Each structure stands twice: as structure tokens, then as C-alpha cells.
Amino acid sequence: xxxxxxxxxxxxxxxxxxxxxxxxxxxxxxxxxxxxxxxxxxxxxxxxxxxxxxxxxxxxxxxxxxxxxxxxxxxxxxxxx
Numbered sequence: 044x045x046x047x048x049x050x051x052x053x054x055x056x057x058x059x060x061x062x063x064x065x066x067x068x069x070x071x072x073x074x075x076x077x078x079x080x081x082x083x084x085x086x087x088x089x090x091x092x093x094x095x096x097x098x099x100x101x102x103x104x105x106x107x108x109x110x111x112x113x114x115x116x117x118x119x120x121x122x123x124x
Contacts, residue, residue, distance in 0.1 A: 083103075085106070
């Protein structure tokens with residue numbers, strides 16, 4: 044299997060590795076039944092969406108950890124035995 048990604052963006056090069064990570068989050072959250080603006084993913088954007096986006100770095104990390112726990116509860120991230 045081969046995946047090819049052509050990203051045509053005018054942003055800093057160090058931000059490029061964030062794109063596949065964000066794509067993984069979006070795929071997992073979609074499988075878990077989540078959609079729409081997710082303030083917990085504010086870490087990945089310059090301007091966060093949602094009613095009350097996290098303001099500090101610690102708030103962002105806490106939000107991502109909480110999202111991860113929600114995905115595990117919905118059995119999206121659990122390994123099959």
C-alpha cells in the first residue's frame with residue numbers, strides 16, 4: 044500500500060508533521076461518532092474553533108488526553124485479542 048500526500052501550504056516546515064497526526068485524530072474521532080468543531084484539537088490550529096477553546100497549553104494537553112480516553116471508551120482504539 045502506498046499513500047501519497049501533496050501539501051500545498053504556506054506555513055512553516057516544522058508544522059508539516061502535524062498534518063498526518065491531525066488526520067489520524069479526525070479519522071479516529073469520526074469512527075467514534077464525533078464530528079463538528081472540536082475545541083480539544085485547538086493545539087493544531089492558529090485559531091481554535093468552538094464555544095470555549097482551551098487557552099493554555101496545559102488545557103490543550105488535558106483536552107487531547109480526554110479525547111483519547113473517550114475514543115478508548117467507544118472501543119475505537121482497543122486492540123482486538
